[in-house]
Amino acid sequence: MPLGIRIFLVCFLFVGLAGWFVLSTVMEEIRPGVRQSTEETLVDTANLLAEILKEDVRTGTLDQGRLPELLKAYGERQPEAEIWGVRKNRVNHRIYVTDAAGRVLLDSSGVAVGQDYSRWNDVYLTLRGQYGARSTRxxxxxxxxxxxxxxxxxxxxxRIIGVVSVAKPNASLQPYIERSQRRLAWLGAGLIVLGLLVGGLLSWWLSRSLRRLRNYAQAVSEGQRAELPSMSGGELRQLASAVERMRTQLEGKAYVERYVHTLTHELKSPLAAIRGAAELLEGDMPAEQRQLFVANIGNEGARVQQLIERLLNLAQVEQRQGLEEQVPVPLRELAEALLQAQAARIETxxxxxxxxxxxxxxVVGERFLLSQALANLLDNALDFTPPGGALRLAAERQGHWLELRVFNQxxxxxxxxxxxxxxRFYSLPRPATGRKSTxxxxxxxxxxxxxxxxELRVLNVEGGVEARLRLPAVAD
Structure with missing residues (x-):
């Protein structure tokens, strides 16, 4: 499956599920939210009426005033109001008043006067000093x-001498709930579609950019001339630059030219010496001189062989991506073995x-490689130490590391x-011979x-030069 389609599917699932979850949650909260707002309004209305009716209930003249007529007239009103696109043509409040015993004294609907409402929660709880409310079908x-x-x-x-209750059918709230739900559903659906559209455009753009990079990489791998595509995104631009750098390194034109040039230069001198000695050996000359030229050919041949061997060793190490083994390597024993191998040279x-x-x-590592590395350091140190000079090896623990120090006077x-x-190929002349190494x-x-x-560091210290190798130490 193409990457662009996979990205789009992920966006589709994420945006779709997140949108559905948020939308469904909000939709479920609309109904109780509207009813809570309505209940708060009913509380205000009931308390206002309680103050208005207090005197008539206390004197027992509630049914003698104009209030019954007013409530009847209220029930017949037609507001003709337009509320958020919903037409309101009649009032919906029902109001009834009970005495301290819960018996209905006044009812705006006219159907419950004289009935005992003391067991209904709104009246029952209010007569006991609590908040009285109920919802009844x-x-x-x-x-x-x-x-x-x-x-x-x-x-x-x-003293509580009566209760006034205000009722409102939930059906009268339903048009507003349904309208809010419809508007929210359309808005949510639009946002989900917009999110999917943005996700689709993003996946198309990313897929197109990666496809251009892929085509560029394929063209380079086939040896074709290709121009690096321009990328607008920060990370994609960095990726394109990384691909370009990788291409340059893989082609390695400048590197190969410099490598071959230096190698040719290094081989030119010993090969010229060997060729010159061979040409001179073709003629007659004293035995001592002949032996000198033969020895010169041997030395230069050994130099070429050493150069090739070291190049092969270096190439093997450069191609390695990791260590073949990681075992504890005792440094003192390793150093003793290498010093013993150089005993004749040291004594001379x-x-x-x-x-x-x-x-x-x-230290923890590959014994063979560490042995070769330390052998190279010792070889260098011996080359630059004057006759009768000092050579010193030491090691110091530094946290999780061990620093090996090779000092030569x-x-x-x-x-x-x-x-x-x-x-590579950079070398200083050896003090004893004036010649450079590989x-x-x-x-x-x-x-x-x-x-x-x-880490490797080579620095000048008092009395000589010191090479410092920082290697991982064996855990305590």
């Missing part, structure tokens, strides 16, 4: 025939070597070279340390 079989009754006490001082140069790494200090590294030491050792070390999530 006019037709027990018709749920839409319910009538809301709200009562207020008629007081003579602190008369170097003073100190292994200050404490027993039991371990010697001249400080020039400032211009410090930032370039880990570049320039791949420290780059290899940096790649190995990066695979372990650590």
């Amino acid at each position: 006019a037709d027990p079989n018709d749920p839409d025939s319910s009538v809301m009754y709200v009562a207020a006490p008629i007081r003579d001082g602190e 140069a008369g170097l003073k070597v100190e292994n200050l790494i404490a027993p039991g200090q371990c 010697g001249e400080a590294i020039p400032e211009f070279a410090l930032a370039r030491l880990t570049e 320039g791949l050792g420290l780059n290899f070390v940096q790649e190995v340390v990066g695979l372990h999530g650590g």
